[in-house]
Amino acid sequence: MRPGDALFRVIVTAFAALIPLILLALLAFLVHDSWPALRFNGIEFFTRNAWNLGNQYGNPVTVRGEQVMPGASFAILFLIVGTLASSLIALLLAVPLGVGAAVFLAEAVPPRIRTYASLLVELLASVPSVVFGLWGYVVLIPFLSRHVYPHMARWLGFIPFFGPPSGSGYGLLTAGIVLALMCVPLIAANLREAIENTPQELREAGLAVGATRFEVVRKIVLPRLRLPLIGVSTLALGRALGETMAVLMISGNALNILPQNIYSPISTMASFMVSQLDSALQDPTNMAIYGIAEIGLALLLLSLLVNALARLLVPRSLSA
Amino acid sequence: MSDNTWMYRRRRLGNALALVLGSLATLFGLSWLAWILWVTISKGMSALSPALFTQLTPPPPGDGGGLANAFFGSVMVSLIALLIGTPIGIGAGLWLAEYAQRRALGTVVRFLNDILLSAPSIVLGLFVYSLVVKPLGHFSALAGGLALALIVLPVVVRTTDEMLRLVPSTMREAALSLGVPQWKVIVQILLRSARAGVVTGILLALARITGETAPLLFTALNNQYWNHDLLKPIATVPVVIFQFAMSPYDGWHALAWAGALVVTAFVLVLSLLSRLLLARTKVTHD
Numbered sequence: 001m002r003p004g005d006a007l008f009r010v011i012v013t014a015f016a017a018l019i020p021l022i023l024l025a026l027l028a029f030l031v032h033d034s035w036p037a038l039r040f041n042g043i044e045f046f047t048r049n050a051w052n053l054g055n056q057y058g059n060p061v062t063v064r065g066e067q068v069m070p071g072a073s074f075a076i077l078f079l080i081v082g083t084l085a086s087s088l089i090a091l092l093l094a095v096p097l098g099v100g101a102a103v104f105l106a107e108a109v110p111p112r113i114r115t116y117a118s119l120l121v122e123l124l125a126s127v128p129s130v131v132f133g134l135w136g137y138v139v140l141i142p143f144l145s146r147h148v149y150p151h152m153a154r155w156l157g158f159i160p161f162f163g164p165p166s167g168s169g170y171g172l173l174t175a176g177i178v179l180a181l182m183c184v185p186l187i188a189a190n191l192r193e194a195i196e197n198t199p200q201e202l203r204e205a206g207l208a209v210g211a212t213r214f215e216v217v218r219k220i221v222l223p224r225l226r227l228p229l230i231g232v233s234t235l236a237l238g239r240a241l242g243e244t245m246a247v248l249m250i251s252g253n254a255l256n257i258l259p260q261n262i263y264s265p266i267s268t269m270a271s272f273m274v275s276q277l278d279s280a281l282q283d284p285t286n287m288a289i290y291g292i293a294e295i296g297l298a299l300l301l302l303s304l305l306v307n308a309l310a311r312l313l314v315p316r317s318l319s320a
Numbered sequence: 321m322s323d324n325t326w327m328y329r330r331r332r333l334g335n336a337l338a339l340v341l342g343s344l345a346t347l348f349g350l351s352w353l354a355w356i357l358w359v360t361i362s363k364g365m366s367a368l369s370p371a372l373f374t375q376l377t378p379p380p381p382g383d384g385g386g387l388a389n390a391f392f393g394s395v396m397v398s399l400i401a402l403l404i405g406t407p408i409g410i411g412a413g414l415w416l417a418e419y420a421q422r423r424a425l426g427t428v429v430r431f432l433n434d435i436l437l438s439a440p441s442i443v444l445g446l447f448v449y450s451l452v453v454k455p456l457g458h459f460s461a462l463a464g465g466l467a468l469a470l471i472v473l474p475v476v477v478r479t480t481d482e483m484l485r486l487v488p489s490t491m492r493e494a495a496l497s498l499g500v501p502q503w504k505v506i507v508q509i510l511l512r513s514a515r516a517g518v519v520t521g522i523l524l525a526l527a528r529i530t531g532e533t534a535p536l537l538f539t540a541l542n543n544q545y546w547n548h549d550l551l552k553p554i555a556t557v558p559v560v561i562f563q564f565a566m567s568p569y570d571g572w573h574a575l576a577w578a579g580a581l582v583v584t585a586f587v588l589v590l591s592l593l594s595r596l597l598l599a600r601t602k603v604t605h606d
Contacts, residue, residue, distance in 0.1 A: 008503035009419060015411030016420070019433050019477065022470065026439070026447050033450050100345025108339055119595060121346065124353040126591040128531020130558045131580045134565045135356050138363075138573075184349050212331050214338035235438070242440025244534035245562060270442045274537055296446040300439065307438040311431060 030297040037290035040066040041074050045294065048075035049256045051272075053279060053288050060285050067285045074291040076298075078258050082172070082266035083299075085259065086247065087240040089176030090183055095233050097180070098187025103217055105188070106195035118192055125185035133249035136178050141250060144177075145169025149263055167263035170252030175266065178246050183236035190232040190314070194225050231313030238306040242299065244270040269299045357584070364581025367574035372582075377544055377560060382571030387579050389546045393461065393554035394530070397540055400465025400550070401529055405472030406522055410511075412473075413480025413518075418506055421485070430481070437474035444470045445535025453539060461547070461554035464540025468532060472525040479521025483514040520594045527590035531583055533558035557583050 001009075031038075037045075040063060054072025061070050105118050149166035157163035198221050206216035222229075252265025253275050259266050267275070273292050280288035371386045378385030412433075420426025448467040453459055487510050495505040511518070541553040542563060561579045564572035 002501050004504075005502045008506070012411045012415040012419065015408045016415035016429055018408060019412055019429055019436060019474070022473075023432055023436055025451075026443070029447055029450050030443070097345050097349060100342045101349050104339070104342030104346045108342060115599065117346070119592070120353065121349055122595075123588055123591065124349065124356075126527055126531075126587050127353075127356060128533070128558060128580075128583055128587060130531060130533045130561050130565075131356070131360060131584050134561060134576060134580050135359055137565060139355075139359050181352050188349070212335040214335040215331065217338070238438050242438075242442065244440070244442045245558075249562070249565065270440055270534070273442055273446065274534060277538065293446065293450070296443050300443045303438065303440050303443075304435060307435055308431075310438075311434050 026300065027297075030293055030300060033293035034290055034297050036066045037074060037287060037294040040064055040068060040287060041291070041294065045075050046080060046298075047077055048073075049078045049258065050075040051078075051256055051276075051291075053283055056282065056284075066287065068287045069283065069285055072283075072285075072287060074287070074294070076269070076272075076295060078254065078256055079267055079269045079272050079295065080298075081258055082251070082254065083241060083268040083270070083302075085172055086175040086179060086251070086266060086268060087237055089173065089262070090179035090240045091233060091237055093176060093180035094183035094187055094236060095229075098184045098232075098236075099191060099229070101184065101188040102191035102195060103222075106192045107213060107217055118189065122185050122189045124181065125189070129182070129243060129245045130249075132178055132182065133246040136174065136246060136250040140178070141169035141174060144174060149173075153263070161261045163261060165261075165263065167261075167265070168252070169263075170250060170265050171263045172251070172259050172266045173262040175247050175251040175268070176262075178250060179240045179243055182243065182246070183240055186236050186239060187232050190235070191225065191229060194228045195221055198224065227313055231310050234306055234310035234313060238303050238310060241268075241306060242270055242303050243268075244274055247271040248274055269295050269302075273299075360577065360581050360584055363574075363577035364579075367578035368581065372575075372578050376546060377555060377575070378571065379544065380567070380569055380572070382564070382567070382569040382575065384571070385575065387557060387560060387575060387582075389543065390555040390557045390560040390579065391582075393540070393543070393547070394556045394558075396461055396548075396550070396554060397464040397468060397536070397556055398526060398529055400462065401468030401472050402522065402526065404466065404469035405525065406476055409473045409476025409521075409525075410480050410518060413477045413484065414506060414511070416477065416481040417484035418510070433474045433477050436470070437478065441467075441471060441532055442534040442538070445538035448535065449538040456551070458551075459539060459541035459553040461540050461550045461552065464536050464554065464556065465550075467535040467539045468529040471529050471532060471535070472522075475525040475528060476518075476521045479524065480514075480518050483517030483521070484510055486517070487513050516597055520598045523590050523594040523597070527587045527594065530587050530590070531558055533562055537562075 050073040052071065052073050054069035056069055058070040060067045101121055105114060105121070109117050145168055149169065152162060153164040153166035202220055203216055206220045211219065247268050248271035251267060251271060253271065254265040254267050273295055276292060280292050283289065371384070373386060373391060374388055375384070375386035376389050377387060416426055416430055420429065445467050448463050448470070452463040452466060491509060491513065492505060495509050496502065536556050536559050540556055542559050543553045543555045547554050557579045561576045564576035
């Protein structure tokens, strides 16, 4: 090998090696930063609702070998419930919409317009999350809390968790709706591509035996896409789990309470990390910062799990 | 009416119904986009003025002023991110496409890159917080750029890898048979012919970091004043939008909408541009 080639190869290999190294460092730093919190909190971190910085004017006490302020405790069951509930609501809303849009775009729109029509749907994905949050905060929440939620609470109250009180508009369902808006383009774009990649012969065979267009989609195209659909939905779930700003601005930032119905305020792990940063930096023992690192670690592991699963299910060419 | 006709009509009806539902789903999705854009434009336009780009963010109660320092900060932070993320990303993408094509190691690195691509940005912010902000003892523009670089990197790796793999292998073979060193083949021939695709990746990455807010709250933080010291906290447009939106002042709200309009327009243009570029030229052979 020529020296120039060898040098070039070493350089690009080093760059490529950075990818696994960054992931490793990410895990290592988060574990290191959250180590005191892991020791102090134990398993109760996930099973109780008690995020409490303790008496900030007291003298630090030593508990389980760690310095904390008196009365401090860190447990995030309410964040886990809020994160999972809002993401699942988002998926429940986004999957049917995304599938409908993908089928329509791929099957019913003439190819000439299709590129532009799907472009429009996908543009929704590039609106920054803080703009979603701003719109949700200023426009959507007043609208929902005045014109939608009270009626839902009255007429759908027989369904569990749908009854009154209909709340202020900041809460679980609002977060779910906005997260769904962020997931629909992702699902629609990936699924449309998969539908278009269905072999033309299969479609023609279906039409030749007299199936209608929709029957071809439902009985031939969609059954082949079951696995990609699950994969794309999982990918969307991963995205919803880690979404921060929009949720922070519209979820009501509940502290230490579980949602009573779908209108209740919640917090998610990602949004809580931002909303608590300021006060955590004031903790003289730093335990609150270690606690935030522990939330980050838990969120990272959750999203690694979900995304690894998604990538194994989606053929690589699809997951944009 | 015979059974057959009835069945036929039912199937036709099912077909029409599915079509209607599909178009409604699409229209429903698009109507939200229209709603968000309409609100952003109508509220942003009224606050749009030359002062937006020439004056500093005003102190509360926020009358007058602009977002000049935030725009400057966003440009600086994005530049740092691109300067760090792009070369490394192109290099790693080259390795994946040219040296690890059919190797297990390549598959693993590709998978890990996809994982990095979908890691929550807030966690990346937290990582840079403990990597840079804590040792330095203060928030800084540099830390913000580094956090965004971690978002740029996997996007660029992925597009570079995919675009290079689209280049026909006959081009590699032709060049190598002429005795051109491999690194020259890669840099001067393959990378050049995949140029449009690689640029698309960079544009997509830029679009992605332009609206990013959460990691910046952990790294670059915010700054009310003009700052060009990269080791000090710096204002960025998304963070200022967030801060102003959550405030009780009307002047700040107006500026938040104006900022949202500019950022959204910029991101939409970027992603439109990159998609058109991608659709037109998969790989060019010049």
